[in-house]
Amino acid sequence: MSKKQFKSESKRLLDLMINSIYTHKEIFLRELISNASDAIDKLCFISLTDDKVGLSREDFKINIYADKDSRVLRIEDNGIGMDKDDLDKNLGTIASSGSYRFKQENEKVDDVDIIGQFGVGFYSAFMVADKVEVETKKYGSDTAYVWSSSGADGYTIKETEKDTVGTVVTLRIKEDTENEHYSEFLEQYRISELVKKYSDYIRYPIIMDMTRTKAKEGTEGSDKPEYETVTEKETLNSMVPIWQRPNKDVTTEEYEEFYHNKFMAFDKPARIITTSVEGVVTYKALLYIPSKTPFDYYTKEYKKGLQLYSSGVLIMENCEELLPEHFRFVKGVVDSQDFSLNISREVLQHDHQLKTVANTLEKKIKNELSSMLKKDRETYESFFGEFGRQLKYGIVSDYGMHKDSLKDLLMFPSSNSDKLTTLAEYLDRMPEEQKYIYFATGESAQTIAKLPQAELVLNKGFEILYCTQDIDEFTLQTLAEYNGKQFKSVDSDDLGIEPEKSEDSAEDNADVLKFVRDALGDKVSEVIASKKLLSHPVCMTAKGGISFEMEKYFNAMQPEAGMKAQRCLELNMNHNAVKAMKDLIGKDDEKAKQYAEIFYNQALLIAGLPIDDPSGYADLVCGLM
Numbered sequence: 001m002s003k004k005q006f007k008s009e010s011k012r013l014l015d016l017m018i019n020s021i022y023t024h025k026e027i028f029l030r031e032l033i034s035n036a037s038d039a040i041d042k043l044c045f046i047s048l049t050d051d052k053v054g055l056s057r058e059d060f061k062i063n064i065y066a067d068k069d070s071r072v073l074r075i076e077d078n079g080i081g082m083d084k085d086d087l088d089k090n091l092g093t094i095a096s097s098g099s100y101r102f103k104q105e106n107e108k109v110d111d112v113d114i115i116g117q118f119g120v121g122f123y124s125a126f127m128v129a130d131k132v133e134v135e136t137k138k139y140g141s142d143t144a145y146v147w148s149s150s151g152a153d154g155y156t157i158k159e160t161e162k163d164t165v166g167t168v169v170t171l172r173i174k175e176d177t178e179n180e181h182y183s184e185f186l187e188q189y190r191i192s193e194l195v196k197k198y199s200d201y202i203r204y205p206i207i208m209d210m211t212r213t214k215a216k217e218g219t220e221g222s223d224k225p226e227y228e229t230v231t232e233k234e235t236l237n238s239m240v241p242i243w244q245r246p247n248k249d250v251t252t253e254e255y256e257e258f259y260h261n262k263f264m265a266f267d268k269p270a271r272i273i274t275t276s277v278e279g280v281v282t283y284k285a286l287l288y289i290p291s292k293t294p295f296d297y298y299t300k301e302y303k304k305g306l307q308l309y310s311s312g313v314l315i316m317e318n319c320e321e322l323l324p325e326h327f328r329f330v331k332g333v334v335d336s337q338d339f340s341l342n343i344s345r346e347v348l349q350h351d352h353q354l355k356t357v358a359n360t361l362e363k364k365i366k367n368e369l370s371s372m373l374k375k376d377r378e379t380y381e382s383f384f385g386e387f388g389r390q391l392k393y394g395i396v397s398d399y400g401m402h403k404d405s406l407k408d409l410l411m412f413p414s415s416n417s418d419k420l421t422t423l424a425e426y427l428d429r430m431p432e433e434q435k436y437i438y439f440a441t442g443e444s445a446q447t448i449a450k451l452p453q454a455e456l457v458l459n460k461g462f463e464i465l466y467c468t469q470d471i472d473e474f475t476l477q478t479l480a481e482y483n484g485k486q487f488k489s490v491d492s493d494d495l496g497i498e499p500e501k502s503e504d505s506a507e508d509n510a511d512v513l514k515f516v517r518d519a520l521g522d523k524v525s526e527v528i529a530s531k532k533l534l535s536h537p538v539c540m541t542a543k544g545g546i547s548f549e550m551e552k553y554f555n556a557m558q559p560e561a562g563m564k565a566q567r568c569l570e571l572n573m574n575h576n577a578v579k580a581m582k583d584l585i586g587k588d589d590e591k592a593k594q595y596a597e598i599f600y601n602q603a604l605l606i607a608g609l610p611i612d613d614p615s616g617y618a619d620l621v622c623g624l625m
């Protein structure tokens, strides 16, 4: 019987498989098992209405045999099978949708990409086998056939003897080379591992002989157990994925167990979200909101994304497109029959259905967090302690496009109490006459509370949000306002609060301010009579768009850039120390200059900024003492 040639595209794909340098050759098993499962689906469906099939749901299975001596790996199913035409059509040409795409995009991507991205169906067998045989008998047909190929030189189809309906795919596994250890695909433990990894949720049992060492019966618990090697058929897959089981049948412990095993997580999840959607896209999802930051969260090893399954078959370990960046801490799985097994990463990125799923999941997560905040404050606060920074980054990034959806999830320490507050709660407490939502930045709530520039606001009985994280100020700046109320830094000139009347006239002050300005030179950009200081003599505020917190933040990131906020020295003209300096001007200018220098350094210290010459400053103070 003459050899048939593969169709040209198939031949190219096949060549690729045979000479593949792809590192994840192991996926061939997933592909073959999925084909077997699809074939069983088809016959199982027929059996519902056709008694002649003679099999019921429990009879369907996939068997795997591995023999190291003959280097044979065999995957057997009792599915629908193929006739001669099917074999010719299905295994002689590229039939699968993934492979079809490969054909279209072939020119653009390199070999390794193609395999990684598309999965390549049946042909992937040639990555690990130098000869493949497919014995098959189609349901309703009397004749069985064997398709056989050693790769590039084509394939043959012959009649054969086979009693039962279904398909047996036999691979002759390649010899090991210096770089490739193909023999692993003949090892029981390795095969079982691969089934668990990729095909755990195939709906039919995947059965294989497993050899294990066991204590002999009767000797198990004794002092001297006797061991024997036993080979038994085992079902390698767990079949029903936890997310496919009805919510009410699964215990919290089971969900947590799954979370720990699947995602190598050690914490108790703060929330478990299950969802089942039928509509434009039909899918089920099981998501976890962690309660603790994963140890590698801030390293590049941490991968954002959800596991994507198509009818129980893993198609992507980390589907990043399913999660927005600000929820990158969420773990979980999504299973949808609407995604093909062979979908590529590139295609997924623009996939409309995937976007739909991602959008609904984002809303779902957001709602879960909102409800946690409302109903379980303690858990939420602890969650916010772990991942609040991530939510703030979410507000700042993408030009603030997520701010409206995230703003109600924010919490800040504030002058109101030692508890965190949300923006809505702040607004609720706000007196009628208060114009702005005030905030102040600093190392800790304690240091901010003592800031001189906070005094006027606090004295008025107005609340101040304490921005203690570097991202806080950017977050509020991005938000700009909350429900119609603008955010205002206590550093601002115009706090919207009428100050107490100063005893001094503006002209008096002008001379003093000019004197200090001249004394300090370009160390400050401005010296002003403060409208917000009450009991403190001085403070330093930042002018222009850059605040001191930003200066510190950017300088920590990029010291060489030398970012500097404009320094504005504010003097409390009613303070005795300032008055003392005023009296010296014209009488002892040298001493007045020393006072100015001291005020300047004090203001720096209060703002948490480094002073230019610490020992000079110490000498100056001691000299005056």
Ligand code: ADP
Binding pocket: 031, 035, 036, 039, 077, 079, 080, 081, 082, 090, 091, 095, 096, 097, 098, 120, 121, 122, 123, 167, 342
């Ligand atoms: P895909 O599975 O993506 O369609 P494959 O190259 O893996 O592409 O398989 C091509 C076709 O061969 C399948 O669509 C199916 O019709 C047929 N086929 C493969 N394996 C089997 C099997 N075990 N039983 C029945 N048909 C099969």
